[in-house]
Amino acid sequence: MTEASTAKIYGLHVAVVAVLVALNFVLPEYHHAVLARVLVLAVFAMGYNLLFGYAGLLSLGHAMFFAAGLYGAGLPLYHLGWGVPAAFASGLAAGLVVSAVIGLLALRTTGVAFMIVTMMFAQVFYLVTLYFGEWTRGDEGLVLQQQARQVALGATTLDLTNPDTRYLLAAALFATALFATLAIVRSRHGRVLVAIRENEERTRMLGYDTFANKLAAVVASGVICAAAGAAYALLFGYVGSTFASVQYSILPLLWVLLGGAATTLGPLVGTLFMYYVVDITSGYTSAYMLVVGAVLILLVLFFRKGVLGTVRERWARWLP
Amino acid sequence: MAFGPHLLLATLEGLVTAAVLALTALGLSLVFGVMRIVNVAHGEFFMLGAVLAWAITTAVSGNPAVGFAAALVLAPLIVGAIAWVSERLVLSRIEYNPEATIVATIGLLYIIQQLALTFYGPEARPVAPPFSYRIQLPWFGYSGYKLSIITASALLLLATWFVLTRTRIGLVMRATQYDREIAQAFGIPVGRVYGAVFALGAMLAAVAAVLIVPISQAHYLMGLDPLLLSFIVVIIGGLGSLRGTVVAALLIGVSDGIVSVFFSPTLAKIIATLVVAMVLVFRPQGLFGTAAK
Amino acid sequence: MTPLLVTQGLSRHFGGLRAVDGVDFSIEPGEIRAVIGPNGAGKTTFVSLVCGRYEPSAGTIVFDSEDITKMPAHLRVRRGIAYTFQITSVFANLTAYDNVALPVQRTLTDGRSRGAVRHGVMEALERVGLASRAGVQAGALAYGHQRLLEVAMGLALRPRLLILDEPTQGLSDGEIDNFIGLVRDIASDATVLLIEHNMPVVMELAHRITVFNAGKILAEGTPAEIRANAAVQDAYLGTAQEAGA
Numbered sequence: 112m113t114e115a116s117t118a119k120i121y122g123l124h125v126a127v128v129a130v131l132v133a134l135n136f137v138l139p140e141y142h143h144a145v146l147a148r149v150l151v152l153a154v155f156a157m158g159y160n161l162l163f164g165y166a167g168l169l170s171l172g173h174a175m176f177f178a179a180g181l182y183g184a185g186l187p188l189y190h191l192g193w194g195v196p197a198a199f200a201s202g203l204a205a206g207l208v209v210s211a212v213i214g215l216l217a218l219r220t221t222g223v224a225f226m227i228v229t230m231m232f233a234q235v236f237y238l239v240t241l242y243f244g245e246w247t248r249g250d251e252g253l254v255l256q257q258q259a260r261q262v263a264l265g266a267t268t269l270d271l272t273n274p275d276t277r278y279l280l281a282a283a284l285f286a287t288a289l290f291a292t293l294a295i296v297r298s299r300h301g302r303v304l305v306a307i308r309e310n311e312e313r314t315r316m317l318g319y320d321t322f323a324n325k326l327a328a329v330v331a332s333g334v335i336c337a338a339a340g341a342a343y344a345l346l347f348g349y350v351g352s353t354f355a356s357v358q359y360s361i362l363p364l365l366w367v368l369l370g371g372a373a374t375t376l377g378p379l380v381g382t383l384f385m386y387y388v389v390d391i392t393s394g395y396t397s398a399y400m401l402v403v404g405a406v407l408i409l410l411v412l413f414f415r416k417g418v419l420g421t422v423r424e425r426w427a428r429w430l431p
Numbered sequence: 432m433a434f435g436p437h438l439l440l441a442t443l444e445g446l447v448t449a450a451v452l453a454l455t456a457l458g459l460s461l462v463f464g465v466m467r468i469v470n471v472a473h474g475e476f477f478m479l480g481a482v483l484a485w486a487i488t489t490a491v492s493g494n495p496a497v498g499f500a501a502a503l504v505l506a507p508l509i510v511g512a513i514a515w516v517s518e519r520l521v522l523s524r525i526e527y528n529p530e531a532t533i534v535a536t537i538g539l540l541y542i543i544q545q546l547a548l549t550f551y552g553p554e555a556r557p558v559a560p561p562f563s564y565r566i567q568l569p570w571f572g573y574s575g576y577k578l579s580i581i582t583a584s585a586l587l588l589l590a591t592w593f594v595l596t597r598t599r600i601g602l603v604m605r606a607t608q609y610d611r612e613i614a615q616a617f618g619i620p621v622g623r624v625y626g627a628v629f630a631l632g633a634m635l636a637a638v639a640a641v642l643i644v645p646i647s648q649a650h651y652l653m654g655l656d657p658l659l660l661s662f663i664v665v666i667i668g669g670l671g672s673l674r675g676t677v678v679a680a681l682l683i684g685v686s687d688g689i690v691s692v693f694f695s696p697t698l699a700k701i702i703a704t705l706v707v708a709m710v711l712v713f714r715p716q717g718l719f720g721t722a723a724k
Numbered sequence: 725m726t727p728l729l730v731t732q733g734l735s736r737h738f739g740g741l742r743a744v745d746g747v748d749f750s751i752e753p754g755e756i757r758a759v760i761g762p763n764g765a766g767k768t769t770f771v772s773l774v775c776g777r778y779e780p781s782a783g784t785i786v787f788d789s790e791d792i793t794k795m796p797a798h799l800r801v802r803r804g805i806a807y808t809f810q811i812t813s814v815f816a817n818l819t820a821y822d823n824v825a826l827p828v829q830r831t832l833t834d835g836r837s838r839g840a841v842r843h844g845v846m847e848a849l850e851r852v853g854l855a856s857r858a859g860v861q862a863g864a865l866a867y868g869h870q871r872l873l874e875v876a877m878g879l880a881l882r883p884r885l886l887i888l889d890e891p892t893q894g895l896s897d898g899e900i901d902n903f904i905g906l907v908r909d910i911a912s913d914a915t916v917l918l919i920e921h922n923m924p925v926v927m928e929l930a931h932r933i934t935v936f937n938a939g940k941i942l943a944e945g946t947p948a949e950i951r952a953n954a955a956v957q958d959a960y961l962g963t964a965q966e967a968g969a
Contacts (some may be wrong), residue, residue, distance in 0.1 A: 146724050159690055169530055223529065224715050227662055231708040234659060238701045299829055306826050309815045316775065316809075317827045318801035318881065357655070361537055368534055398549055404541030411534045412524055 116429040124293060127285045127376060129322070133411050134280050143274055149386050150281040151343050152362075154288045156378030158335030159363035161177065164373035165296055166328040168184025171226045172213070172233030176333040178355035179209040180340025182240065182247065185350030188260075189253050190246065193260045195271065199341050206337020209236075214329035218322060230360065237355040252351025260345060277346045284342050285379070288335055293333065293375050296431055303318075304328055305373075336363075365403070367411060371417030375431050380418050436570035437692065438674075445688020446681075447577045447646075450584035451639045453680035455657050456664035457591060458635030460676045463665060465608040465628045468527050471536040473636055473661060474654030475543040477513060480506045480637025481649040482551050485558050499561035499645070506641050507634040513543075514633030518626045527625070540654075547651040560645035580642050587638065592673055604628055663707045726789060728753045728885060728915050729774065734783035736769055743769040745939035751885075755908065756916045758926040761936030762959065767919045768810055770936065773885050774917075776800045781785070788884070804884035808874040808891060810919070816863030820873055823862050824848050827880040848880040852906060868895045872903075880908065886910060887917045892925055904928055906910040927951070935959075 131150070138146060162168050183205025186221050187193040193201065217228045241249045260271035269276055295301050303324050306314045315321045344350050353359070362385075363378075370381025388406060392399045414421055423430040459473050476492075483506040491498035517539055524529040564575035595601035607614040607624045615621050635658070647653075664683055668675030683703065690699035727750040736744040744766045751757050760766050772778045774785060776797030784793045792800055801807075815823050828844035849855045852872040857865065862873060871891055876884050888907075892900050900922070907929055910916055920926045926933060926947070933950045935942045937959050943950060950956055 138660035168532070171533075216709075219712050220715055224666070224711055226469065226533070227666060228708050228711050229702050230659075230662070231711070235701055235704045235708065238697055238704070242695075242697045242701060285958050302822075302826065302829070306818075308813060309817060312777075312812060313809070313815065314814045314826070316777070316801060316807055317877065318798050318830050319826075320796075320798050342531070364534070398545050400541045400548070404538040404543075404545065407538030407541070408521055408535050411531045411538070412521065415531065 116233060118431055119429060124375070127379075128282070128289065131282050131285065135275060135282070140274070143278060145386065145390070146383075147274070147278040147281045148323075148347065149382050150278075150285040151339050151346065152366070153379040153382040154285055154342070155336050155339035156363045156382050157288050157375075158332045158339065159293050160367045160372060160374075160378045161292060161295065162310055162328055162332035163336065163364065164377070165301060165308065166304040166325060168328070169226050169364075170229040170324065170371070171357075171364075172229030172231070172236075173332075173336055173363055174355050174357065174359035175213070175233040175236040176206055176210055176336035177340040177343075177359060178203040178236060178240065179333075180337030180342075181350055182340075182356050183337065183346045184341035185255060185344040186246065188255055188345070189350070191232075192259070195260060195345055199338075199345060201336055202341025202344070203334060206340070207336045210330045210333020210337070211326075212305065213333070214326045218325050218329065223232070230357065231354070233360055234357065235264060237352060237357070240355050245264040247352065250352045252349055252353075255344065255348040255350065257348070260348060271346055272348065279286070280340065281346060284338065288338065289375065289379075291335070293431060296375065300324070358365070360380045365407060368417055371419030371421070371423070374417070374419040374423060377417055377419040384418070433570075436568075438689065439568075440571060440573075441689040441692035442685060443573060443577070443688075444692065445685035446581050447684075448688050449681045449684025450581045451643045452657070452660055452664060452684045453677050454575060454584055454587060454639035454642075455636045456661040456668070456680050457588065457673065457676050458632035458639075459661040460665045460668070461604075461628055461635070461672070462632040464672075465604055466527060466625050468522070468529060468532040468534070470632065471533055471658070472517075472539040472543060472627070473536075473632070474656070474658030475540050475547075476510050476633035476647075476654075477636040477640045478547060478651060479510050479513070479543060479659045480640030480653035482547055482645040482651070483509055483637070484641040484644050485551075485556055485649045488558050495559040496561035499559075499641075503559075503638065503641050510637035511630040511634040515626050515630040518629040519622075522629070523622055523625065526571075544651060544654070545635040551649075551651055553651065555648040555650040557648050558644045574646070575648060580646075583642055584639070587635075588673075589678060591635070595673065598705075600627075659704075663703070666711050667707055725752055727751060728755075728788055729917075730786045731774070731878060732784050733787075734773055734785060735781045736766075736771070736773055736778055737781045742939045744773060744780075747939075747941055749941065750932065751915060751917060753884075753915050754911065756911045756918065756929050756931050758918045758920055758930035758933045759936060760920060760923075760926055761942070765936040765937040767936050768889055769939075771889060771917065771919065775805050775887060777807075801881060804882075806878040806881045806883035806885070806889065808871075808878045808889060809886045810889035810893075812867070812870045812874060814862040814870055814873050814877070816861070817861055818862055819866065820849065820854055820862055820876075821845055821858040823873055824876050825878050826968050827868065827877050831880070831882055844880060848876040851879055851909070852876045853902065868899045871895065872899075875906070883916060885915045887919075889919045891918070892920065899926060900925060951958055 128178050129271055134146065135143070158176070159173050162170060182204040184198040184202030187201050188195070188198040213229070213232055217225055220228050247253065257272045262269040262271065271277055271280070282352055292429065303314065303319055307321050307324060339352070366381035366385055368381070369384055370379065371377030385403070388402060389399045392402045410417070416424060419430065455477055459470065462470050464469065484502040486632050487502040487505055488495065488498035521535050521539070522532060525535060560576045562576060565572045566575050566578065595604065603619055603624055606617070607619060607621055611621055660683065664676060664679045667683070668679030687699060687703060690702065730750040732748055734744060734747045734749070735742065747770060759770070761767050769778065773780050776795065784791060786792070787800070787803060787805065790803070792803065824845045825841055828848070832840050832844065846855060846858070849858055850948065852875050854869060854872055854876060857869065862870060865873065871894065875888065875891060892903055894916050895903060904925060907916060907918070918929065930947055932945065933947055934944045935950060935956050942959060943953050943956050945953070
């Protein structure tokens, strides 16, 4: 890894964040709101990418980590009147606990069994949110009131329902998660994860505790996804069971594959792209699911590496 | 109703569930076992069977039994054809890579679901059963049709077992399952065998749906539950084991029936899914599969 | 001198098959020990038990006076046992450099120092003669070079016991000659346990030879003793001499 490419890498990432921030002042209202949402969901995708792209573990249950953050933040705010920072921390804590427990159990399996086990645990989580409908209102969900979503900062108050505040906070979260992911994948731990993905047995026989490494990856992934979930609840004011359903386990997979698995910026590209594809086709026809399905199949047939993955392979080998 | 008869009723309901589940899960197990891939769209083949059954029975006027018989034959064939085409066009091109297959079948799921939504609509529609005959037991009356589902399923399972273990086609399928490369070396057209297996798996799901649709309804989202339940059955029963699939389906179907009657369905599902996940975590080979090293 | 590795009654069954059956084995520090025997004799299974890839059905393994029978594989590697795979198992998509960097970075407590990693990697690559190919993708290397890369990865672990599983398989004669020199060099600071079918290599390198057959040790001794052993000739050397001579 040369000095020049390190500079290029950081330069690129800083530039992306700078552009995103600048867009706050330029975008028309509709796209402004869409992008704020996309940025939070892109964080969800980045968390997924850490485990799927880099560690090579395909989970079909990541909705439960997102939902852990969502409910972990939303429920205390709604029922206990907690402030925004405390609720966010609570969402992160929920993500940490859930991912640690699930990791300890699910990592006893590999491959297809791992996919199915994670899917099942996520299904249990979803059903639990329905079962305790008294507190969660199940599919109908809870609307978090505007008054609750304010943060006092010295003299001023941050109103999370204000579009600018919301966008900039989403961008801040995105930037944090982006640089955290970048740091992880370029670190020694990141290289070990890639090695585990490529050849787990060999990595074990080089003296690495592959279970501990994989568990760390699951927890890191889970916490990042929970952060996205908590932010989603607090910024957009809605908490509902749909976010725990299997659909939200499949979406991050789709976004990551589309943007390019095992690339740091791929998740953003994928989430953005998919959002707009669905948005635009919904304008023409209500059959947008057909488009999603077709896109997936085309991707997998012709662009297995996704947008940035293909870019990296053809032109920019230094892309992390 | 006293507890005993209540339990009997729950058991009968469970057997009906198990009968349909066994067929659906067998389809998934065959595909899983021979091709080593996970077909996430399996539930959609089930749904298609139900929707096509509605379409065919509505189109055929006269005695509902005639329409139903037509549906029982035609719907699986149509679904099988769709599955065959998907396999040849998409799955063979991605060389059955496990992750790519999951993504491709998710795409297939979305496409099929959307097509059903567009052409069939979002409503749930009933299908008339071929006959309405109530069997009178000492404590309660029970639908004769439901009992016939159990019989039909048993016959179909036996037929599948027969084909797999006693015919040449079945032998070819099992050979391909054991060792794909050696099968190829022996001149077995592995690609076509895979296409056939994939189609057969879809057909089993479709026929199960046709059987159940008279007592439930056809809805474009009805594929998800059978998919999840089939996964559960296949894992508990052990990959590629026909006997395991049937036993597991019985276990799951009957216990689901019993638990649902006495507890809330949601709680029943929570417990069932959790138990299965734990089984998979601590005994990945299921009840009848062979353990890895 | 206390032996570096001792196994007692070590066994591994797969269902009815006794792949390794009550093996008592020991190796002294600084030795080059060759393990030979017909296919299916249990040689790879035996070393897999030693390095922890499989769990034993019975018996004990003691490494440097420590009972490692229940120790997980990655901890045994950290204790100083390194294994190179019989079927080449390098990271095909990583460069030769990155392949060796993985074991090196783990042995350095200060893994963040890129200079220390670089030094360790190049040292290992130079020892096996692959320094000029450090930037090549491992999957693109010639087969013989991939096997050497495996050895480099093993060396980078700074092992006390290096287990080489059929390392010369697929190598040309010239490469085999180089390899013999390499192993002699390695044996100056590590103990080498070598599974080999290539008899000239075995006779050339080994201090002592252990002969496996049907999961048990058939004979043990110096190369001269083994060559003269009638039972070994019957079971194995007879056919191997035609192949190896």
